[in-house]
Amino acid sequence: SQTIHQWPATLVQPVGSPLSLECTVEGTSNPNLYWYRQAAGRGLQLLFYSVGIGQISSEVPQNLSASRPQDRQFILSSKKLLLSDSGFYLCAWSVRGAQPQHFGDGTRLSIL
Amino acid sequence: RKEVEQDPGPFNVPEGATVAFNCTYSNSASQSFFWYRQDCRKEPKLLMSVYSSGNEDGRFTAQLNRASQYISLLIRDSKLSDSATYLCVVILGGNTPLVFGKGTRLSVIA
Numbered sequence: 001s002q003t004i005h006q007w008p009a010t011l012v013q014p015v016g017s018p019l020s021l022e023c024t025v026e027g028t029s030n031p032n033l034y035w036y037r038q039a040a041g042r043g044l045q046l047l048f049y050s051v052g053i054g055q056i057s058s059e060v061p062q063n064l065s066a067s068r069p070q071d072r073q074f075i076l077s078s079k080k081l082l083l084s085d086s087g088f089y090l091c092a093w094s095v096r097g098a099q100p101q102h103f104g105d106g107t108r109l110s111i112l
Numbered sequence: 113r114k115e116v117e118q119d120p121g122p123f124n125v126p127e128g129a130t131v132a133f134n135c136t137y138s139n140s141a142s143q144s145f146f147w148y149r150q151d152c153r154k155e156p157k158l159l160m161s162v163y164s165s166g167n168e169d170g171r172f173t174a175q176l177n178r179a180s181q182y183i184s185l186l187i188r189d190s191k192l193s194d195s196a197t198y199l200c201v202v203i204l205g206g207n208t209p210l211v212f213g214k215g216t217r218l219s220v221i222a
Contacts, residue, residue, distance in 0.1 A: 032207060043214035044156070044199075059209075072215050090155055094210075098144035098203040101210055103155035 002027035006091045006104030014112055017087055019064075019078040023091030023106050026072065033074040034101060038088040043074045050074060051096075070078040113157050115139065118213040126221055129190050133216045134198030136182045143205040145176055147185050150197045150215065159185075159198070190220045 006023045013019060025031050037049040046059045048066035056066050063082050067075045074091060088108050092101040118135045137145075145162035160167065162174040162183050173186040175208045187194055200213035 032209075034209060045214045046209055049209050088153075096207060097207050098208075099159045100144075100146050100148075100161065100201070102158065106155045108153075 001002060002093070002102070004091060004093055005085045006107060008107060009105060010108045010110075013081050013112060015083055016080050017084070018034055019076070019081050019085070019109070021091075021109075022090055023074045023076075024072055025093045028072070028093070028095065030071060031095060032101075033072075033077045034092040034094075035064075035074065036090040036092065038090065038103060040087070044090070046062040064103040082112050083111050085109065115211045116200055116202050116213040116218045120214060120216060122217040122219050123137075124219045124221055125190055127190055127192060129138075129220075130186065130188045131190055131218065132184055132186045133198055133200075134182050134184050135162075135213055135216075137202045138181070138210075139202070139204055140178075140181060141204060142202045144179075144203040145183050146201040146203075146210075147172075147174055147183075148199040148201055148212075150199055152196075154211075155201055174221075187218075190218075192220050192222060194218060195220045 002028045034049045036042050036044045049057050064078050073109045090106045091104040094101040116137050118179040123166045148156040149159045150156040160169050160177045166175040170183045171188045197215040197217045199215045
């Protein structure tokens with residue numbers, strides 16, 4: 001069966017520090033991969049999605065970037081975090097086509 | 113007009129009640145539809161897909177009305193454990209990402 005791993009579960013970072021969140025998927029090949037952010041009490045905001053290695057689509061301009069160095073690995077990064085980057089970050093995967101997504105446990109990021 | 117719209121609630125209902133949520137979508141070319149459930153401070157989880165003919169999973173019934181561009185979720189005999197936020201999700205098609213509504217919050221009260 002397929003599983004998705006996302007870490008860390010929680011993270012507290014100072015303003016201006018770098019960020020790297022990692023997400024890996026097991027049990028499937030060539031998945032679509034997604035990064036979302038959810039601010040407290042708000043809806044899901046799609047940040048990036050990828051349909052293949054090295055292929056990244058950015059949904060909103062921001063302080064973040066994403067990379068997909070391997071088929072089942074998706075990384076969310078920032079060179080300098082802002083206070084507004086605080087939130088709940090979720091990685092998700094899906095098979096190709098109009099199929100539902102499955103989420104990792106999420107990373108709760110607090111910027112101080 | 114937002115792509116997917118939901119009443120944010122909260123819907124506060126007693127145990128055993130029947131409650132229904134609606135969700136409207138703007139793009140008539142949308143192909144697939146789902147309901148997700150999100151518990152507080154947790155990730156969203158797929159609750160059920162929504163098929164054109166309507167579908168049922170235990171106490172949950174989902175329906176799609178393409179003509180009016182809305183989907184619905186009916187929960188019968190509500191349990192305390194049904195308390196959560198219910199997200200309406202639409203896919204335009206192909207490899208496009210899912211479009212999530214902002215969710216409807218349900219609180220089932222003893």
